[in-house]
Amino acid sequence: MSPAVARGRQVYPARRAVEHAVALDGVRPLRLFPVLWPLWQVETTANVYDEQAYEVIDWFVVRAVREAGFHRVDDLARFFGTPVPLVRRCLAFLEVIGHLRVEADAVRLTDLGHRAAAAGIRYVPKESRQDLYVEQYSAQPLPRRYYQGSVPIFATPEVPEDRLGDRSRFQPLFAPTAFQPSIVEELARRPDRTEFNLPRLLRELSVLRHHDAFLPAYVVETADRGLLVYTAVAAERDSLFEEVCRQVPTIRNMISAEERGDPREIWTAWLAEGRAGRGTLRQLPNGPNRRHRDRGGVPPEDRGAGPAVGGSRADPGRAAAVRPGTQAVRPVGPPGRTRMIGADDVTDRGGRGGLADEQRRWDEEDEQRCCAEDAFGVYD
Structure with a gap:
């Protein structure tokens, strides 16, 4: 079996997941984890029946056996x-395609032969190979929506640079489970198997081989220890993988084991550096921190710079950093037009793009403040 190939479009940027997470009522996101979710790609073989018209003599021979009792x-x-000899040649062909059996000159129809005669269609069996994707933690097959060309799935735990939508660093998850052929056998018996990319006409299904595959996803940890999961399947949360997180404690434990930083210490230290001008950090009654910035704004020489956050240089004065081992994210733009982008996307680019252009645009519009609420607080 050839390895799974990277398919689908580019991996969508982290900001899409963050934009949705911060807009949810009653949800306070804390950290964002770009991960490669472990799947199994399973190659199966089965018989599929090609529907053809009966040859005239074949049709009458089958009817004579089934209806007249010859x-x-x-x-x-x-x-x-x-x-x-002509009858024997006809019977030999029907036996080859599985419609009847001839033993000591006795002729009997097979189950396939009876179905074909009842339908008036000559079913000709052919071998078909079908790839299936199975989630490794829960061992459940993925529904058909995950087979869309827009959903990227990779053969190795590395995302090619040209497939990244931003500079997120995806880390593979590890599932301590072993593949069992019974997973496919049980799927073959399900009446809704077509919903899992297994056509109804496939029969005598068997597993040839399997190997690992990886689905890019974003896991967002919330203040109430919940986990939100986003994949390329839809613009909103992925309910299937969120249910896996609820069922499998291993995932929750891995997230909890990641080192945490104190948001207030992070932003207080950044403010102390004075890169965003004069400002103070205050905690609001409902929990978030608010940065109050003097109207002087960001000095031109420091625009687009900031401390290293999550492996990138970001501007925490206007950023929502998602701390250690995770992808940093930040909101930019004036009130009412907030958007979330990856921290790596706002590094200084020599005056082209990034915070420099954003700051000039805000100055031209005479808007001297940026207010955004996220996992760590609200800043203006």
Whole structure:
């Protein structure tokens, strides 16, 4: 089996997940984890029946066996008034395609032969190979929506640079489970198997081989220890993988084990550096921190710079950093037009793009404050 190929479009940027998470009522996101979710790609083989029209003599031979009760070769030849060798050739072909069996000149239809005769269609079996994707933690097959060309799935725990929508650093998750062929066998018996990319016409399904595959996803940890999961399947949360997080404590434990930083210490230290001009950090009654910035704004020489956050240089004065081992994110833009982008996307680019252009635009519009609420607080 050839390895799973990277398919689908670019991995969508982290800001899409963050934008949705921060807009949820009653949800306070804390940290964002770009991960590669472990799947199994399973190659199966099965028989699929090609529907063809009966040849005239084949059709009448089948009807004579099924409806008239002729079960011997000589009786069929005598009934049709044809030479015995011609009848034998016809029976030999029908036996090859599985419609009947001939034993000691006795003829009987198989189950396939009865179904074909009842439908008036000659079913010709052909081998078909079908790839299935199975989530490793829960061992459940993925529904058909995950087979869309827009959903990227990779053969290795590395995302090619040209497939990244931003500079998120994806880390593979590890599932301590072993693949069992019974997963596919149980799926084959399900009446809704077509919803899991297994066509109804496939019969005698068997597993040839399997190997690992990886689905890019963003896991967002919330203040109430909840986990939100986002994949390319939809613009909103992925309910299937969120349910896996609820069912499998391993995922929650891995997230909890990641080192945490104190948001207030992070932003207080950044303010002390004075890169965003004069300002103070205050905690609001409902929990978030608010940065009050003097109207002087960001000095031109420091625009677009900031401390290293999550492996990138970001501007925490206007940023929502998602701390250690995670992807940093930040909101930019004046009130009412807040958007979330990856911290790596706002590094200084020599005056082209990034905070420098954003700051000039805000100055031109005479808007001297930026207010955004996120996991760590609200800043203006």
